[in-house]
Amino acid sequence: MDGPLPILFHLHGGGGTGKGTAKLTYGRFNDIADREGFIVVYPDAIAKNWNDGRTEHLKPENIGVDDVGFIEAIVERLKSQYQIDPDRIFTTGMSNGGFMSTRLLCDRAELFRGGAILTASISEGYFSQCAPSQPVGVLVMNGTADPIVPYTGGEIRLFGKNRGSILSHEDFVAFWKEKNGCLEELQGEHIPNTKPWDGTQVEIRNFRNCHPRGSLKVYEIQGGGHTWPGGRQYLGRRLIGNTSREINACDVIWDFFSSLN
Template identity: 40%
Template sequence: MSLYRMTVIFVGVLLLSACERPSSIGLQTEVLEIDGVERTYHIYFPSDFNETEAAPLVLALHGGGGAGATFNQGTANTFIPAAESRGMVAVFPEGVDNQWCDGRTEHLAEDRNCTEIDDLAFLEAVIDQMIAEHGIDPARVYATGISNGGFMSVRLALELTNKLAAVAPVTAQLSVALAEQEPSQPISIMLVNGTADPLVPFDGGDVKIVKFGRSRGEILSTEETVARFRGFNNCVGSAEVVNLSDSDPDDGTAVQIESYTNCIDNTEVVLVQVEGGGHTWPGGQQYLSEALVGVVSREINASELILDFFLEHSKP
């Protein structure tokens, strides 16, 4: 195994993974077969879940090398409590070889054959099965994720728009490889990006696993990504900009929220700009040193912010 591949695995496995043994406490595991490949996902049902009441559903997509079973731990155990308190069903799918085919075709061919692994079909099948078997509200299905999982949620916003009401990628933007695609319907999106992310550059360019590593695909800037989705949703007018008060002066970060709300079908485009934030989940774990991945912002609980955003949106 090459040193490069070992580095990818080392960084990725620690991304959103709190310990060596995945915790499955409170999770129900299901298996689907897609094109002859067994695919696994884990479900968290809130304590008041009732299949007759059409609950909302959120897909939470792990980072590259990570695991669905440990997604909650990587958020410092904030994601499941946020879903529980909001009556949302959370699904944590597992990528093949702990990766997602997120559309960055320039590098994914080196790691896996995305012509044989159909992540889009898998996630669509998960949604359909959750609706059919657990009475999920088809108008309130959402997706979020970090890094590779964040890029995959951007891809879903372009290619699975008929199933999703909103997405919220964290530390991810629109890749150049997908830049010419357009969603079939308007879709709400919240981007949560750190301006000091050393792996996924806020201002666009080449994604890196380590600071001087080989390119993991070229991406548009955060500003360009916001502009594209404003265009997709026919948003007009200027943004409402809110600078949050500094609740933790010692973390070296500040948060500005830029919202475009005058868009068709009541969609919305929101940027949560974490000044000084790194390749991290705000309010989550400092899973590697700040020198490698940057700072975790303590100004917001991204799990709560994202799920509240989702619940403001449903498909017409």
């Protein structure tokens, strides 16, 4: 590949692995990376959990782990091995990986040009600590019927245990609208419902007159669950809800990142 290479981190969910995350998307990011010319990284967290700003979900071996520093170290290692474009480093993930991507944007906005947050927002406890050093491109994609990470915010409960309290989807969007200096939201756009059997519809919200570095785009998956649109239905619908087939999240995410100046 010619020229400096972008990097995309795809962070796994809680209890997952990098390998499993690649399988979740049917390897779609790998295909896009081969075509577009970037490096996709699937790191593994200690004990399969990222230290994403919540405390309730952590195992003893996760407490005090500097996962932000870990991701930074991977970037530095890649820079020592390849010609990397420092202005095109991105992060994405769902669930625990989405919360961790939020933390990376909060703590290292100067390192990441953009992030895509799926089935996640930010914890109430960490919210006050999130102070990005500069605006950053953000894509948010949440399902309105997520049975694990509540769309309306509040406490995450999994297997009867509290996994932390979080901001609602709407409050999370408002947070990034303010941080990115977006002055106007355009009328919502509905994607044609070509696969009604999947139980979902997709609405896109676009924002403009943002800071030059502060793009914001929102996908609301009506009827969508704790799932990756276009990915595997990795558990039954009664447990995780519907997986939308109206869009492929990998394609949407890379199109968004590619649009960032």
